């Protein structure tokens with residue numbers, strides 16, 4: 228039996244809601260075989276990040292080599308990359324083994340404020356990974372950081388920002404509007420000519436830990452299955468909306484989303 232495969236290159240979240248753990252759960256739920264290369268270990272729970280331990284470059288490179296030289300992959304998702312050196316290594320490996328459909332989630336800051344990407348690494352991200360990304364998936368603060376100063380407070384401003392991000396090289400920009408206010412959570416997909424809006428009702432919940440990782444992994448799962456980017460994004464939006472609607476009251480802080488929500492609701 229063959230199965231589509233997706234690889235995540237990201238940090239580990241001991242709390243299980245974001246990072247590698249969220250990515251692999253999402254791949255599994257969406258019928259894709261998941262592989263991983265861990266870039267950093269975080270000691271993390273629903274209250275925040277208590278420790279960040281980047282792995283040696285050699286350990287990261289070896290994981291990527293082990294997976295791609297044998298198992299291969301149909302799509303790659305990157306998350307927490309932490310430093311400019313790790314970004315260069317990942318770009319180098321993807322250029323060597325790829326090209327693959329690449330979902331680049333430019334993870335920078337955890338919800339509690341901990342830095343998951345060093346400030347000086349933003350330039351390396353812009354220079355080395357944006358040009359090879361199939362879909363760049365920033366949230367609003369990440370879009371602002373990549374662009375330098377830019378005010379994003381409305382859907383119109385999101386579309387303007389997505390256009391500017393597109394000029395940096397990714398084939399598609401999926402700018403997520405979770406951080407804005409309003410009755411709807413609106414995201415913008417821009418392909419260089421057309422902006423498509425993806426809308427869902429905004430769910431009143433604090434349990435949104437890992438929404439970004441989960442969305443990007445769901446898009447990567449769709450690409451691994453051979454879906455067009457627009458369809459992979461629609462499926463991912465459905466997946467994350469169901470996962471947020473069933474957010475889990477786990478821990479004392481911001482709980483994770485429920486990755487199995489869509490499957491459980493359609494099994495009823």
Ligand SMILES: Nc1ncnc2c1ncn2[C@@H]1O[C@H](COP(=O)(O)OP(=O)(O)OP(=O)(O)O)[C@@H](O)[C@H]1O
Pocket residue numbers: 338365366367403404405406412413414427428429430431432435436437438439440442464467468471
């Ligand atoms: N309260 C909400 N209700 C419905 N959808 C939401 C809500 N919050 C976020 N989303 C959706 O979840 C997806 C992820 O968006 P978000 O902007 O939260 O990503 P993120 O900021 O990278 O995640 P995080 O804040 O966990 O780092 C988007 O499709 C967004 O519209």
Ligand SMILES: Cc1ncc(COP(=O)(O)O)c(N)n1
Pocket residue numbers: 237238239240245246247269271306307334336337338343435436437438439440441
């Ligand atoms: C290891 C790791 N990677 C990423 C995030 C951001 O999570 P998200 O943006 O999905 O909430 C996180 N908190 N921890």
